[in-house]
Amino acid sequence: xxxxxxxxxxxxxxxxxxxxxxxxxxxxxxxxxxxxxxxxxxxxxxxxxxxxxxxxxxxxxxxxxxxxxxxxxxxxxxxxxxxxxxxxxxxxxxxxxxxxxxxxxxxxxxxxxxxxxxxxxxxxxxxxxxxxxxxxxxxxxxxxxxxxxxxxxxxxxxxxxxxxxxxxxxxxxxxxxxxxxxx
Amino acid sequence: xxxxxxxxxxxxxxxxxxxxxxxxxxxxxxxxxxxxxxxxxxxxxxxxxxxxxxxxxxxxxxxxxxxxxxxxxxxxxxxxxxxxxxxxxxxxxxxxxxxxxxxxxxxxxxxxxxxxxxxxxxxxxxxxxxxxxxxxxxxxxxxxxxxxxxxxx
Numbered sequence: 001x002x003x004x005x006x007x008x009x010x011x012x013x014x015x016x017x018x019x020x021x022x023x024x025x026x027x028x029x030x031x032x033x034x035x036x037x038x039x040x041x042x043x044x045x046x047x048x049x050x051x052x053x054x055x056x057x058x059x060x061x062x063x064x065x066x067x068x069x070x071x072x073x074x075x076x077x078x079x080x081x082x083x084x085x086x087x088x089x090x091x092x093x094x095x096x097x098x099x100x101x102x103x104x105x106x107x108x109x110x111x112x113x114x115x116x117x118x119x120x121x122x123x124x125x126x127x128x129x130x131x132x133x134x135x136x137x138x139x140x141x142x143x144x145x146x147x148x149x150x151x152x153x154x155x156x157x158x159x160x161x162x163x164x165x166x167x168x169x170x171x172x173x174x175x176x177x178x179x180x181x182x183x
Numbered sequence: 184x185x186x187x188x189x190x191x192x193x194x195x196x197x198x199x200x201x202x203x204x205x206x207x208x209x210x211x212x213x214x215x216x217x218x219x220x221x222x223x224x225x226x227x228x229x230x231x232x233x234x235x236x237x238x239x240x241x242x243x244x245x246x247x248x249x250x251x252x253x254x255x256x257x258x259x260x261x262x263x264x265x266x267x268x269x270x271x272x273x274x275x276x277x278x279x280x281x282x283x284x285x286x287x288x289x290x291x292x293x294x295x296x297x298x299x300x301x302x303x304x305x306x307x308x309x310x311x312x313x314x315x316x317x318x319x320x321x322x323x324x325x326x327x328x329x330x331x332x333x334x335x336x
Contacts, residue, residue: 122254151297151298151301152301154301154304154305157301157304157305158257158304158305158306158307158310161305161306161307161310162254162307162309162310162313164313164317167302181290
């Protein structure tokens, strides 16, 4: 080994390494080592529905069934429904699709939803899901990823920002159907 | 959009110290690096100390150390210590005239405020440090960009 490496790389004894790992696990909880990201299957739907209900307080079984049907079944080449699984338990999921020319935008990956079980947060689950769906998008040939979320959804907003996302070139506008200029 | 001088000084100090929470820095070192008034920065650091964001060690070799949680502390948490933008908005010192035109202008300014506030609330110190490390402006300057480092969330 060249000398410059020998001086900057300290050899850590096996026992110390094990201790360090144990401390890391105690601090971080379960790490992502035993986490598996895979395409969602129909039997995952009840867990996805339950997880969303746990997080949002609203049960939307019809909506998630439809999402799964559209992006997990019908458009498998462009749509992606992924779950993060640990020991046969769904810890989180992400849904997205590569879309072209919507709102005049060149092809781009869209993330429609991402959820992580509250007790499993800050342990890398969201990051792994995000990275996995970005890999799926890359395979479709796109170079950017986009999402849209409520301005006051600080948890998810902070998460996406921590992944390097910033305000994009589009602005979302809306009004009431009863006559414009709704503040 | 304009932030007050004290707010900028606080953000400089917090980001400088949070880049290495084990490192202790003297106020003068931070003031030198950013070319800002040491006297003003010292006052700002006292406020940050009272808020529990930095720890101060007195005496010879003393200095400041980051004491917050970089994954939880947001830009808004720091900004709000120095200016009440969350309650007054960014143009809060200019009360709109009590006319329909004034109210309509306020409506539009509020829209801008809401976006700005959501941005400050959603960017943590940890995310800011990643932006600093990635130097997204480097490409525009023709510099090489360092490899992306991901963070566990």
